[in-house]
Amino acid sequence: MKLWIYILLIACVGGLIACENEKNTFSDQPSIYIKGDPDQQATADSVLFSFKKSDKTVETYDLNVVIYTTGVVSEYPRTFELEVVSEGTNVTSDDYSIGKMELPAGAYYATVPITVNRTVGGLDLTQEIATLTLRVKANENFEVGAEEYMQFKLCWCDYLIQPAWWTLYGFTSDAGPFTQARYQFILDYYGDVDLFEMGIVDPITGYAADYNKQYAFIAELIELLNEYNATHEEPYLNDNEEPLEFGSGLTY
Amino acid sequence: MTGISLFTLLFATSCLKDEGNYDYVELEDFYVDTVGVRHNFTVKQFESFELTPKLIYEGDKSSLEYKWELYKSEDISIGASSYGTGFAHNYTRDDYPDYTLANTEDLSVVISAVPGSYYLVFTATEPKTGVKAMMDYQLQVEGAIGTGLVVLYQGISGIDIDVVSSPVFNGSLTEATFARHAYSTTNESRPFAGEPRELVAAIYPANSYYYIYLTSTEDAVRLSSIDMSVAEEFEEMFAGKAPEKKDLSHIIVNGTAHFFVNDGVAYKCNYSSALMTPLAMRNGMYEAVATNFTYGGNSVWYDALNRRFLHSMMWSAEIAPIINASGAFDFGNVGKDLIHWSKGYYQGNEYANYCFFKNPTEDGQRYLYVFLADQSSGNSFTAKCAMDISACPEIAMAQSFATGERGPVVFYATEEQVYRMTYNIDEGTSSAESVWLPAAGESITRIELFKNAGINLENSALDKYLLVSTFQEATGKGKIYIIPSDISSGVLESEPAAVYEFDGRIADFDFIAQ
Known part of the structure; x- marks a missing residue:
């Protein structure tokens, strides 16, 4: 008798579930999402570039975004669209230009160069960071893809960015804290070093x-700085206009 | 009630007759006599080794079963178990118990085991009873270059090294053996140019450091202390750019920390590796001429450019003037030229430094400065004396110094004789007397007190011997006299414990143990 009750209960539950609507939606329409260029040290949602390491004659730089598509590749080129997210943008369209927004035939991704200017209206890039946030936009070819990869932030400036190795164990305490002048001195003698x-x-x-x-x-570095100071009328200055030093126990 | 029951039970069974069917047999004397018997030995790999145990047995010895086994001393983990194992012989855990050297009472075998420390176990078994008599010995198997005094000399055909394995320092040896011309034999195609300068052992097995620094006026390398081959060329010793000039001297080794001077630049390495890093001075210049270590890998240096002491912390790329100092002299303005610097004795302080100076303009005056480095920080210093020792006989002619660390012992040597100083640091008084003369025709080239640097060997106590090297121009031979010295007074025994001869003029020597 009890067995029949159990069978009846399971049947009832099964009957209820059987009528539930399928919430996941699938579509034949391909979608797109946006990422940065790993070769430009892009993180998952942004990239930061400094003109400071470039020659002073360099006026523009191409920061890449990569547009990926889901679904099958097409035999024909397909255009896609990007839109500017105003909340994460402090530049105008005069300060950058976006490359060709087209997914080539047979490709499942396209690299789009965003040409950014070293000089930006209203911003002092030696002190501030310019920011441009782009978001993929649905059009006749693509839907918007994964939510976490809908938008990507491009940042650029004209001052030195502290490299990751500077803050790791020992270097700050043994060589001194990161300053523009201290890093610039290293770059002057060693180029773009990576510890x-x-x-x-x-x-x-x-x-x-x-x-x-x-x-x-x-x-x-200490010897090079000694040599510099011995051969110049003025010592190499730190950001605070005091003579630069390398060594342990420095606070600036 | 329970107690009564138990007592009753024991009482009832106590009178039962033992009906076991075994016999009691009176055993004859059967043991290995250890009284006065030597138990540790050193043998070179692939050389024959003989040993007769002092087996006491009143019965027929030919009826006994014998076994000699060789066990590795260390506990080597194999799988889940820990075996003392013949792993060096490619024995596995399963066949390890069968590693047997011989089945005779007397051992006479060629030892093929790789260099290392072993237990040599003798077992005699009485087959009828199974009773065993056993004896453990310790056997040190050495490679071609073993434990001994490494001697750097200038021979007729150039710089070379001999290694003397001596029972004077190593109680497990029965006689001295020599590895002659070890450098030129091993490095046939790499002659060592210049005049020989220094030879310093830098052995630290935990970090696999088996180095010997070898330097001359023109060359410098790190040798392997295992076989004397060149382990690292000069250019390979440095963490950054190698210096252009080879001018390496004043090598000090303290465990994994090495310090030396090259062309006036101070270099050091800490435990990270043996790569040497230069020490730079912020906004200043220096010319390092000598160094010593202090607590915790810190180091103190002498700057000949400004005639002052400098300091470097272990965790730093820098060298700087000493600021934490007090006492009998000004560390920042010594104003004299350094002649010799070594560790010395001051009331048990581990970091007592003895520095011998002369004036910048040679006037025959000599000075002994003694200072202490703080034993817990290594970066503060106390000057104990700045003593004028000019009254000591022939001190201006002294070319070699030796300072004891276990008592107020200072020797200095001219070419003709060795003097022992009597001095009082607190009162600043000093005198000296001649205590040793070389044989006719010989001149003294160097003196050193034996520094064992942690070597745990029988007979090898710190400062136990004064080693004097001499050279005889007529024969081209050098000698080292090993003279027992009282560690606390420096009183020398009248006869040397040993004298060893070499094919050239001895420049330096040190002791190695693998």
Whole structure:
């Protein structure tokens, strides 16, 4: 008797579920989403570029966004659209230009160069960051794809950006805090160094891969600075207009 | 009630007759006598080794079963178990128990085990009873270059190194053996140019450091202390750019921390690696000429440019004037030229420094400055004395110094004789007397007190011997006299414990143990 009751209950529940509408929607219409260019050190939602490491004659730079599509590839090129998100934008259309918005035939993604200007109206990029936020927009070819990849922020400036290795263990306390002048001095003598690539800092642990290498690097900076100051009338100045130093225990 | 029951039960069974069917047999004396028996030995790999245990047995020895087994000393983890194992012989955990050297009472075998420390176990078994008599020995198997005194000299055909394995320092040896011309034999195609300068062992097994620094006026390398091959060329020693000029000297080793001077620049490495980093001075210049270590990998240096002491922290790329100092002299303005610097003795302080100076213009005056480095921070200093020692006989002619760390012992040597100083740091008084003369025709080239640097060998106590090297121009031979010295007074025994001869003029020597 009890068995029949159980069978009846299961049947009732099953009957109720069987009538529920399918909430997930599927469509034949392909969608698009936007990301940055990993080769430009883009993160998941943004990219930051500094003109400061470029020659002073450089006036523009192409920051890339990559438009991916879902669904099958097409035998024909398909246009897509991007729109500016005003909430995350402090530049005008005079300060940038967007490249061709077309997905080539047979491709499932397209790289779109966003040409940004070194000089931006109303902003001092030696002190401030210019920001342009783009969002994918539905058109006749594409729907808007995954929500988390609907928009992407492009940032640029004309001052030095603190590299990730500077703040990791040891370098700040042994060489000094990040300042524009201190980093510029390093760039002047070594070019665009990367202490991760040089094997000085371990990118995984964040500790010096070999402290002797780190100290050798810092000692060389001190000697180079001594040499600079000895051969110039004015010492190399820090951001606060005081003579620059490298070494441990520095607060600026 | 329970207690009464138990007592009754024991009472009832106590008178039962033991009906076991075993016999009691009176055993004859059967043991290995250990009284006065030597138990540790050192043998070179692939050399024969003989040993006769002092087996006491009143019965027929030929009826016994014998076994000699060699076990690795360390506990090596294999799988879930920890075995002392013959892993060096490619034995596995399963066949390890069968690693047997011989089945005879007397051992006479060629030892093929790779260099290392072993237990050598002798077992005699009485087959009828299964009773065993056993004896454990310790056997140190050494490679071609083992434990011993490494001697750097200038021979007729150039710079070379000999290694003397001596029972004077190593109680497990029965006689001295020599690895002659170890450098030129191993590095046949790489002659070492210049005049020999320094030889310093830098062995730290935990970090796999088996180095010997070898320097001359023109060259510098790190050798492997295992076989004397060149482990690192000069250019490979540095963390940054290698210096253009090879001018390496004043090497100090403290565990994994190494310090040296090259062309006036101070270099150091900390435990991260053995790569040497230069030390830079902010807004200043210096010319390092010597160094010593202090607590925690910190170091103190002498700047010949400004005749002052400098300091470098372990975790730093910098060298800087000393600011935390007090006492008998000004660390920032010594004003004299440094002649010699070594660790010395001051009331048990581990970081007592003895520095011998002369005036910038040679006037025959000599000075002994003693200072202490703080034993917990390593970056503050106390000057204990700035003593004028000019009255000590022939001190202006001294070319070599040796300072004890376990007592107020200072020797200095001219070419003709060794003097021992008597001095009082607190009162600033000093005198000296001649305590040793070389044989006729010999001149003294160097003196050192034996520094064992943590070597745990029988006979090898810190400062236990004064080592004096001499050179005889007529024969082209050098000698090292190993003279027992009282660690607290420096009183020398009248006869040397050993004298070893070498094919050239000895420049430096150190002790290595693998």
